[in-house]
Amino acid sequence: MLNLTRTAMKESAATMVILSPTLWILRIHWGGKSLICPNTRCPGCAVDRGKLKGYAIAHRPDRPESTAGLIEVGPDTLRQLTDRNLQPEAARGFAWRMERRTGTNGWKVIATTHMEPSLPEPAEHELPDAIETLFALPFRIGTDGELVKPKDPRPWLEAHRRILTTRISLNLKELAK
Ligand SMILES: [Zn+2]
Secondary structure (H helix, E strand, O other): OOOEOOOOOOOOEEEEEEOOOOOEEEEEEEOOOEEEOOOOOOOOOOOOOOEEEEEEEEEOOOOOOOOOEEEEEOHHHHHHHHHOOOOHHHOOOEEEEEEOOOOOOOOEEEEEEEOOOOOOOOOOOHHHHHHHHHOOOOOOOOOOOOOOOOOOHHHHHHHOHHHHHHHHHHHHHHHHO
């Protein structure tokens, strides 16, 4: 199972390359923990619009020991990457260099390019698998135990809508106490 790849606190520069065929953009609500917005009839959106974050399987070509891992791209970096032509539905090979002042959170994207990654393309289900694990969502969705692992987040969000909505409602009740 793929773990979340994080940059270390002390790191002031990093290079990433996306390995997965796609990058998923999910709206995340924060209420003491990260909760995925179900997009339709969301009780969280009535309170605030949340933040868009990107999820992909990537690795660090600047780190020889780097293996494939799930990355979470924050809203500011995501905006900088989409401004520089990141195509979420054809993301494999998109690479970027980012820098920040040590100890602060504000990554600045310095350069982007396309490259042939040195690691193989993960199977299509690996990105939704990793996101399911990160957010502790159920593995089996769909009917008759059929695994639904679409390459697009929208049908996946729809399949998870009930549990996502319930979680946000419970969280809002908890926060209102
Ligand atoms: Zn929402």
